[in-house]
Amino acid sequence: MAMQETTYRDALKLALSEAMTADDSVIVMGEEVGRYGGAYGVTKNLISEFGPERVIDTPISEAAIVGAAVGAAMTGLRPVAELMYVDFIGMTMDQLANQAAKIRYMFGGQIGVPMVLRTQGGTGRSAGAQHSQSLEGYVMHTPGLRLAMPATVEDAYHLLRQALQQPDPVVFIEHKGLYTMKGVLDPDVEPAEWGRAKVLREGKDLVIVTYSRQVHHALAAAEEMASKHGIEAAVVDLRTLNPLDFDTIRPLVEQAGRAMVVSEGVMTGGVAAELAARITEECFDFLEDPVVRVAGEDIPISVSPLLEQNSVPTPDLIVETARKMFA
C-alpha cells in the first residue's frame, strides 16, 4: 500500500480486497455485494477481481445469511457477511446472539466463529424509521460479539483489516454519513492496536468519549468550545466498543474531572448508559459533575429531514451541553 488520499468507502474496499488477495479463505457474501457492488458501493468490482464464488450475491434472507456465515466460519472460511442496514439486525438476532456469539462457549471452547458482519447505520439520508437507526446497543449487550465502529478513513481500513484477524465474531458498523469522507492512508504510520481507543484531541477541562460519526461532531464542537467559550475538551474515539478500552479513558477523566459521552443510539439502555456507568464507577472520586449523556432521543427516526437531524446529537447540542456544565 502506498500513501494515498482516499475515502472511507474505498478504504473499506481496500481492506477487503487486500484480505481476499492475502487469504483465499476470505469470502464476501450478502445482498447486492456482487454485481451491484454493494448498496453503498463498498464492494464495487470485487466480484470481477475475485469471482462470484468468493463474492456471493445472496437472496434477501438476512437470517440465513448470518447463519450461513456462522457455518462457513466454523468450517474453515473467513466470511465477511454484509447486512445492508443495521436496521435489519432484528431478523438476524437469533443467529447472531444465540449462535455466533455463544458457539465457542456452549461447545466448551472447541471452536470459534471467526466471521465479520459488516453493516452500516445512522441518520442522514431521510431514510425513515427502519433505515436510520443506531443499534450498536443490542450488540454491545451480547457477550461473545466484538463490536467495531470506525469514525475515520484510517480506521475504516485498519479496523476492518484487524477485524479480519479476530478469532471471534465481529460486528462492524459503518456510518452511512461517512462513506464519502476523505482522508489519507499512510503505510508509514503504525496503526493503532485493535481494541485501543484513540485520543484525537487533548483538553484539560472535559473528556468527550464517543465513536463513529459523532467523533466528528465532537471534534467540531470541541473546536468551537475552545475558540468561543474557553473550554478545552479532550475527544476520545473508542473505535471498538468490545473490547472496550477503559485504560485510555481513566487517566483523562481523573485529570479533567468532567466527562461527556456522545452516542447516536437512543439514550435509554444504550451505549451511552454503559459508558456513563462505567466512567462513574471507575472515576467517581474524581468527578465534579455527573457524567453527562448526549445521545439519541428515545424516539424513532422521522423521514422529515428537520425531525431526523434533531433526533440525534448535533455539534450544537454538544457545545450547549458543555457550556451548561461550566455555567
Next chain:
Amino acid sequence: MAMQETTYRDALKLALSEAMTADDSVIVMGEEVGRYGGAYGVTKNLISEFGPERVIDTPISEAAIVGAAVGAAMTGLRPVAELMYVDFIGMTMDQLANQAAKIRYMFGGQIGVPMVLRTQGGTGRSAGAQHSQSLEGYVMHTPGLRLAMPATVEDAYHLLRQALQQPDPVVFIEHKGLYTMKGVLDPDVEPAEWGRAKVLREGKDLVIVTYSRQVHHALAAAEEMASKHGIEAAVVDLRTLNPLDFDTIRPLVEQAGRAMVVSEGVMTGGVAAELAARITEECFDFLEDPVVRVAGEDIPISVSPLLEQNSVPTPDLIVETARKMFA
C-alpha cells in the same frame, strides 16, 4: 375476585381469564398455549373455557406470531402473544422493534398496537445458554415498547391486568423461577398504579433498585444485612422498566446517599447500566459512593448448575457487595 392464596402462575392465568371474560376481543396465541396449556402452564385450561378461536395454538413461528399479533392489534383485537422463552426474541426482533414499536410513530399517530407479548426468562433450570437468558435490555433500549417484569404474585396479576389496558405494545417478562411461588391476592388492597415502583422495604443506609426475581434476592440480602451487619437497605421493585418510575427512587437515594442496582441481565450495556447512569445523573450531589451494579456476568449461561447459579447475582453477592460499600 375473592381473597385467595395462589401462585404466580395461577395469578397470571386469573388475569388472563378475567380479561378474556370481560372483553371478547382479548385472544391468546402462541406455541402450546392451548391443548398443552403453556410450556409453564400459565394458559392451562383456557382453551376449554374460551375455545380454540380465542386460545390459538400456533406453529413454531415466532416471527410470524409477533407479526400476526401486530396485525390483529391494529384491526381491533387485543392479542396476548406468548413467546415460550425470551431467548427466542431474536427471531421476533424485527416484528417487535421495527413494526410493533414504531407503527404509531411512523404512521403519524393514526393507530396504536395494543398487544401484550408474554414471555419468561432467567436462570434456574439448567436449561443452558439458549433457554436461560434475561434479555430485557434489548427491550428497554427500544422506544415504543413498554416493559413489565412482575416479581410477586400480586404483580403477576395486577401488572398483567394493567398491561391488557395499555394502548401501546407491552413486553411482559415473567421469571421461570417464580411460577410456583405462593402469595395472596386480596381484592380489598388497592393495586399499585401501572408504571409505579414499589418500596418493599425501607432502609436508611442504602437503596437497592431491582426487579423480577432479584427482588427476592435483594429482600433476603437486606434481611441478612440488617440482622448480621447492621446495614439498613431499602428495596425498590421497579415492576415496569418502561415506564420507569424515577420519582419513587430519587428521594430514597438522596436520603441514603448510596445505591445499588441489581439485575439478572448481563452487565455490559444492560438495564443495570441504565439504572446506574440515571441514578447518578439525578442524584449525583447526594451520592457518597458510585452507584454499584450487581448484574449478570458478561458471559453465556452454562448448563452446569454450579456455573449457572454463579452467573447471575445471588443474595450472597448482594450482601458481600453492600458490606464492601460500608467497609
Next chain:
Amino acid sequence: MKNSTLPKLYEDMRRVRTFEERVGELFVRGQSAGSMLHLSIGEESAAVGVCAAMQDGDTFTTHHRGHGIFLARGADPNRMMAEIAGKDCGYCHGKGGSMHIADMGLGHLGANAIVGGGIPAVVGAGLSARHQKSGAVSVAFFGDGATGQGILYESMNMAALWKLPVMFVCINNQYGMGTRIDQATANPNLHERAEAFGLAARTVDGLDVEDVAEAATELMDGARAGTPAFLAVDCYRFYGHARKDKSPYRAEAEEDEGRKKDPVLRAREKLIEAGLMTEADLDALDATVAKEMDGSIDFAVAGEEPQMASMFRDVYDPSQPEPEPVRVRLDRVLAQG
C-alpha cells in the same frame, strides 16, 4: 362491452403512472424527503387489477414500492405526495415518508421498508376478520425479493392452517434491486411454494390488467370464503430500484424488451380497439390526471414542515407522557451542579 370495467381500470393505472412520474419530478426538484423513492412504473396492473377485486372494509399492507397500490385503493394523492416530501400535511405528518404511508380509514395497515415486514400483519388482520365476522379480506402486497424472507412462509403456513380470509400478492417485477429473480432462487415459479403450503395459488401475466383483475377476483373470493390464496403478477420494473439507480446491471436490450410489457399502453390499445374510448377521450383523461397530479406536487411543496415539538409526539398514545427530550433532561441534570 357495455359495463366494461376497463375504462376505470385504465384511469386508475394512468393515475398511478402519472403520480409516480411526479414523484420522480419532486425528487429532481430536490423537494422529496431523501432519495429512497421506489416507483411502481410498469407494475400498474398489479396494483389496479388486484385492488379492483377488493371491497370496502378490506385491509392491506404494502412494501416499499407501494404508492400505486394505495392510489388504487383510493388514496388522496395530495397527502401522499406531501408525505413523500416529509411534510406535516402528509398522511403521517412527515414522520413516515414514501416507505411508511398508511391510512386506517382506507384499510391501509401500512407500507413497510423492511422487505417482507408487512406480510404477517395480514394473518392477524385475518384473525380479526374471522373474530368480528366482518367478511373482510386482508391482502399482503410484496415484491419477488420478499420470497427470500422466511416470514412469508411462516405467514402462508398460518393462513392455510387457519383458513383465514387472507391473500398474498407477489408483484414479480423480476428484480430485487440488482438481482434478477433467477439469481435469487432455483425455482422462479413462485406460486408452487404457496401450493406446497396448501394455498390456492396462481401466476398471472401483468400485461393485461383485465387478466390480473380476473385472477385476483377469483382468488380473493376464495379467500373471503376461507381458502387463503397467493397470486404472483409477472411484470417488469421499468426504471431503477430507487431514484438514483440507473440499473447498470441490466442490458439495454432487456430493458427495451421488458418495457414492452406496459399494462397502461396495452389497456389504452384495447380500449381503442374495442371502441370503448377514442384516442381523444384518452388524451383528455390523461390530461385531467396530469393536472390533478401536478396539483399534488404544488400541495406537497406548499405544505409546512412538521413542528419540532411534534418529534416527541406519538411514540406512545397521547394519554401517556411524551419521552423526555435530551435537552430537558440535561437541564435538569446540570441544574444540580
Next chain:
Amino acid sequence: MKNSTLPKLYEDMRRVRTFEERVGELFVRGQSAGSMLHLSIGEESAAVGVCAAMQDGDTFTTHHRGHGIFLARGADPNRMMAEIAGKDCGYCHGKGGSMHIADMGLGHLGANAIVGGGIPAVVGAGLSARHQKSGAVSVAFFGDGATGQGILYESMNMAALWKLPVMFVCINNQYGMGTRIDQATANPNLHERAEAFGLAARTVDGLDVEDVAEAATELMDGARAGTPAFLAVDCYRFYGHARKDKSPYRAEAEEDEGRKKDPVLRAREKLIEAGLMTEADLDALDATVAKEMDGSIDFAVAGEEPQMASMFRDVYDPSQPEPEPVRVRLDRVLAQG
C-alpha cells in the same frame, strides 16, 4: 445376504435406544443437569439410516433431540452422558448440556436448543466444502416442528440456488411438543415444500432402517454431486417431549399404534427372518450394549463438576483476556471509596 449392513444398522440403533434409556435413568436418579432431556426413542432409523449414508469429513448439525444422531456418527457415549450431567469431562465441559453437544473432530457442528437454529449453518458448511473442494456434504437434522421456522426455507432456497452439497433431514415424529403435525400445517407432505424450492425431495417411512438408508444414500450422493436434497423420515415419538412430559394430549390408543412403528424391533425381526442373526446373538449384542451404556452413567456420575474459574473461559478465544467477573470489578470500584 452376505455383506448385509443390517446387523450394523441394528447395533447402531440398539446403542441409541439403550443410551436414551440410560439418559432417562440419569434424570430419575437426579443426576442430569436439569430436565430438558429429549429422547429420540422411536426415531433410531432416522439417525442411523441417514448417518449410514454419510462419510468421514461430512459435517452436520442437529436439533434438541440429537443424541441418537451423534451416536450414529460415532460419538463417545461416556462424554455425551457426562455432558448431559453437566460435568467437566463432557464434550463441552459441562457448559453445553444435552441440547448443545458438539464435536468438531467428528464433524458435529452442534446440537441446538433453538428450533431451526442449526439449519443455516449447513449452507455455510456447504460453501466451505465447495471452496475447499473437500467433497464433503453437510447435513441439517431437525424435527417436523422446525418446518414452522422461516429460516428453513431461506436455507433451502440458498442451497438450491447455489447447488451446494447440503442435505436437509426432517425427522417427522408427528409432534412438536403437544402439537400434531396436522395441527401445525395444512399440508403435512413436507417434501413438497422442498421440491417447490428446487431440491430433490422425498418422504420415507422410518419403520425400516434399510429403507431409510437407501433413500438417504441416493439423496446424499446427489447432494454430494451438487443436487441439494431434502428427506423427511416418518416416525413416532414414543414418549413425552422432554423428561417430565407425560403426553396427556395424546390418546393411549394413538400411542399404542404409534409405538408399533418400532425400527429397532423391526430390524431385529428382519435379522432373524433372514437368518443373519439368531435371537441369542441379538440378546448377547443387546447385553453388551447395555453394559457399555451402564458404564456411561458411571462415567458421568463419577465426573467432576466444572471448576468455577472455567466460567469465564471460552467466551472469547484463549488469546484474549477473559471478561472481568462482577466481584473483581466491584472490588476495584469499591476500593476507591
